[in-house]
């Protein structure tokens with residue numbers, strides 16, 4: 001950490017795929033550490049692998065970060081004093097640094113490649129902020145399968161630097177104070193420390209994040225389902241939920257608080273409180289977190305989150321006043337674990353065809369149909385569109401049922417079905433009131449429930 005406690009941290013993805021859960025988790029923890037300490041969050045693109053890196057992947061990683069609200073202070077598109085922030089744009093720097101190691105006898109050329117001579121008899125000890133003290137004998141830092149010392153490749157024969165070399169050059173060159181990354185890099189750290197030492201550079205602090213496991217307690221991978229953050233977006237998870245959920249993988253703000261926003265997380269975050277215990281990626285937990293965020297949203301924001309899913313379902317969203325749709329979602333009262341699910345559950349507020357596809361009124365006997373016609377006929381005659389209010393409709397229906405010796409259910413159930421095509425819906429009279437008198441009349445008439 002720098003003297004004033006402000007961290008300079010970096011997220012260093014290789015643009016060889018979309019932003020996956022593990023990467024997003026690493027990016028998030030770096031972002032939190034930077035924001036909590038009032039420091040700097042750097043985005044560095046590790047694109048030395050020419051064949052697998054593409055500008056499209058770089059873009060989707062940046063889009064994924066933007067979706068999660070992880071803005072960087074230095075990096076591509078933003079610039080900064082320690083650029084370039086793409087490794088491919090600074091190849092000659094690596095060659096120069098490798099040359100100094102060759103000159104000092106700590107590295108050697110073999111063909112077109114450059115190798116680092118792993119010293120023997122040194123002890124490499126570092127205090128990982130999350131994993132604690134780690135101590136490795138230098139001859140064990142890089143070994144062949146038979147256990148013999150293996151010199152570390154710095155520059156490959158095609159002239160590109162290796163990850164372990166470029167990462168040291170860049171973390172030093174960018175004044176990174178704290179390297180926060182996945183635990184899969186724990187084994188690389190001693191190698192990197194040897195290179196720092198050979199160059200006479202101070203090592204940064206290291207913090208390796210816990211492994212993320214699937215529900216079966218195996219390391220999270222494609223087998224466990226969706227891996228890229230955009231797949232979660234498409235499934236109907238809100239960015240604030242994914243943010244909240246990822247933050248809980250290895251960290252907690254304490255006091256049993258589980259649902260929070262980014263401001264709260266920034267305030268409470270402590271890197272030293274992150275646990276090394278593997279964290280389980282539990283979809284049920286994500287559903288819970290998402291549902292809580294959906295519930296807590298203000299009506300306008302919820303409407304904006306659901307709207308694209310209604311459009312995707314083919315509904316003419318523009319036909320309705322936004323206030324009507326906002327109120328429809330308010331009426332849904334916390335139903336739906338995802339935005340997609342909520343959009344589906346509320347489909348009948350936008351479209352009658354979906355109702356018809358679910359309900360036929362075949363269950364209504366002629367005698368009950370007579371009752372419905374009488375009750376709804378009177379109701380439609382009695383209330384003008386302006387008076388079509390939930391409480392009035394309910395009072396009327398109760399009174400009518402009393403007078404005619406019919407249970408309220410006899411009336412309410414068919415009404416619910418005729419309007420929504422569903423067994424479960426918000427309060428049926430509130431729903432009828434929101435849908436409006438004329439639309440209710442049309443739907444009831446379709447099923448032959450009015451005269």
Ligand code: GLU
Nearest residue numbers: 012013014046167181185
């Ligand atoms: N490009 C490396 C990766 O994506 C970065 C690892 C590091 O943060 O040092 O795994």
